[in-house]
Amino acid sequence: xxxxxxxxxxxxxxxxxxxxHPSLKEPxxxxxxxEGERVVxxxxxxxxxxxxxxxxxxxxxxxQTLYLAExxxxxxxxxxxxxxxxxxxxxxxxxxxxxxxxxxxxxxxxERIHSHILWAGxxxxxxxxxxxxxxxxxxxxxxxxxxxxxxxxxxxYALVTIGGVRRDITRExxxxxxxxxxxxxxxxxxxxxxxxxDPTIELRTRDVGVLSYKDALELMAVGPxxxxxxxxxxxxxxxxxxxxPALELEPITPDLFRPEVHGDVYDKIIVRLLEVExxxxxxxxxxxxxxxxxIGRATKEExxxxxxxxxxxxxxxxxxxxxxxxxxxHYIRFQRDSEIPILWKVKCPTYSNLMSYRPxxxxxxxxxxxxxxxxxxxxxACMDRVIVRRDGREETWQIAQLLAKSWExxxxxxx
Amino acid sequence: MILAQIIEQxxxxxxTNKFPVKYMPKSVSAFLKSGRPIVPPVPTPPRFRxxxxxxxxxxxxxxxxxxxxxANVIQFVPQEKKVRFYLARCTFCGQCTDxxxxxxxxxxxxxxxxxxxxxSKNLVLE
Ligand code: SF4
Ligand code: SF4
Numbered sequence: 001x002x003x004x005x006x007x008x009x010x011x012x013x014x015x016x017x018x019x020x021h022p023s024l025k026e027p028x029x030x031x032x033x034x035e036g037e038r039v040v041x042x043x044x045x046x047x048x049x050x051x052x053x054x055x056x057x058x059x060x061x062x063x064q065t066l067y068l069a070e071x072x073x074x075x076x077x078x079x080x081x082x083x084x085x086x087x088x089x090x091x092x093x094x095x096x097x098x099x100x101x102x103x104x105x106x107x108x109x110x111e112r113i114h115s116h117i118l119w120a121g122x123x124x125x126x127x128x129x130x131x132x133x134x135x136x137x138x139x140x141x142x143x144x145x146x147x148x149x150x151x152x153x154x155x156x157y158a159l160v161t162i163g164g165v166r167r168d169i170t171r172e173x174x175x176x177x178x179x180x181x182x183x184x185x186x187x188x189x190x191x192x193x194x195x196x197x198d199p200t201i202e203l204r205t206r207d208v209g210v211l212s213y214k215d216a217l218e219l220m221a222v223g224p225x226x227x228x229x230x231x232x233x234x235x236x237x238x239x240x241x242x243x244x245p246a247l248e249l250e251p252i253t254p255d256l257f258r259p260e261v262h263g264d265v266y267d268k269i270i271v272r273l274l275e276v277e278x279x280x281x282x283x284x285x286x287x288x289x290x291x292x293x294x295i296g297r298a299t300k301e302e303x304x305x306x307x308x309x310x311x312x313x314x315x316x317x318x319x320x321x322x323x324x325x326x327x328x329x330h331y332i333r334f335q336r337d338s339e340i341p342i343l344w345k346v347k348c349p350t351y352s353n354l355m356s357y358r359p360x361x362x363x364x365x366x367x368x369x370x371x372x373x374x375x376x377x378x379x380x381a382c383m384d385r386v387i388v389r390r391d392g393r394e395e396t397w398q399i400a401q402l403l404a405k406s407w408e409x410x411x412x413x414x415x
Numbered sequence: 416m417i418l419a420q421i422i423e424q425x426x427x428x429x430x431t432n433k434f435p436v437k438y439m440p441k442s443v444s445a446f447l448k449s450g451r452p453i454v455p456p457v458p459t460p461p462r463f464r465x466x467x468x469x470x471x472x473x474x475x476x477x478x479x480x481x482x483x484x485x486a487n488v489i490q491f492v493p494q495e496k497k498v499r500f501y502l503a504r505c506t507f508c509g510q511c512t513d514x515x516x517x518x519x520x521x522x523x524x525x526x527x528x529x530x531x532x533x534x535s536k537n538l539v540l541e
Pocket of ligand 2: 473474475476477478479480481497498514515516517518519520
């Protein structure tokens with residue numbers, strides 16, 4: 001049989017999905033091999049929207065790069081900020097006052113709350129449950145308002161700086177933060193009820209996009225993706241940093257809610273919702289234990305002094321942080337007599353999780369593609385369009401068609 | 416439980432602020448020319464990081480602000496020993512405000528800065 005005949009006899013189609021959409025930090029291209037409605041295999045290609053931020057960072061001093069690093073991601077922006085600052089502090093041997101570490105923890109956990117709630121809304125949308133999308137995004141406003149109050153902006157908080165934070169949490173602000181936490185505590189019951197006790201959601205997500213414990217370990221999944229498969233992996237616990245050693249904290253796995261771990265999309269919802277609860281607890285503990293004192297380099301003299309110090313010292317450093325999506329890693333290297341780093345490298349959690357897509361997709365249906373894509377990362381919008389190759393012809397599928405297919409499946413299952 | 420939420424919402428005010436108008440006007444330019452009031456945006460909290468204010472008379476021309484600005488907003492004008500801000504690029508990080516030794520830069524709570532021309536009067540501070 002020639003190659004051409006083999007190709008003609010092949011019973012599956014290939015559909016590429018992606019690659020780019022400006023709203024995604026890492027646009028992807030998927031190429032699915034299909035046998036009827038079933039996904040046989042998937043090919044994933046990242047690298048479509050390389051923005052060259054690292055090069056920009058190698059042309060600026062770290063104080064300038066700080067808020068550029070923050071813009072790597074619009075959702076987990078403070079995670080990048082914390083990780084970058086920690087890398088610079090690590091490289092140059094700069095100490096951070098304890099109160100600043102607590103404030104960093106509080107902001108990081110507030111960000112986790114908003115990121116996970118945002119994700120939950122996206123997941124609901126992918127399943128065709130738009131009421132829940134609007135509900136979750138409405139309740140998310142509360143934490144955005146608190147972040148705006150504490151930092152001066154809803155997104156891109158610009159709060160963390162090298163060697164500390166720029167704004168303190170004042171006595172007047174504390175009760176407002178506590179009030180928001182109470183709001184989410186009351187709300188959580190409703191969210192758990194809406195997501196985890198809904199029969200339709202369970203039908204659509206149970207045993208869909210399964211990542212087994214073994215695969216999660218072997219493919220180095222990170223964050224909620226790994227934890228949903230039962231891997232107890234969390235940088236905040238494994239290598240405590242900031243104020244995390246002083247706080248009570250356990251990696252969240254789905255067995256805390258249901259006895260058996262499936263590693264499917266349902267388990268990922270469990271993990272993320274439970275992590276919202278965990279973050280509320282962490283912020284409460286942090287507010288309780290936060291010591292009085294310095295918050296770091298916020299004054300003019302200190303900022304100027306910092307630039308001088310950066311120029312004088314040399315060295316390399318790393319920063320790690322458990323971002324809402326998993327482990328985030330920054331590396332930076334400085335040379336003597338230059339305030340500009342010669343190397344800056346960032347590794348985002350989505351990149352680590354990319355390989356886990358393959359086992360998750362194998363055996364899935366076309367209608368499950370949107371929710372599986374969404375289940376490791378909320379920025380599904382990259383799935384701009386789909387090209388279907390059928391008998392050598394190309395049809396272009398819009399995202400709307402794919403979503404319609406997903407919604408149709410929900411309706412069918414509901415009966 | 417979610418059903419209760421939906422029913423409750425039917426009788427509540429919508430959570431979204433109808434900014435700038437409740438419904439999209441037929442013609443945006445006609446609406447703007449008519450001078451009819453717009454629905455105000457949601458209020459900003461204290462210490463909001465908004466559009467910069469530059470107190471030119473206070474500025475001593477030390478160029479410190481340019482050293483910390485991530486977006487190259489600030490251009491030094493050597494003849495006058497003052498600076499010029501191209502706000503279309505500003506990221507509102509507030510580092511220039513923090514470092515200025517003469518307190519010549521301030522942040523206001525103004526944030527409606529959209530413009531067709533990035534060099535418009537509103538967006539170049541001198
Ligand atoms: S606020 Fe930030 S981006 Fe804007 S001019 Fe000042 S330093 Fe530059
Ligand atoms: S830091 Fe302040 S005083 Fe110095 S040039 Fe900038 S605005 Fe002027």
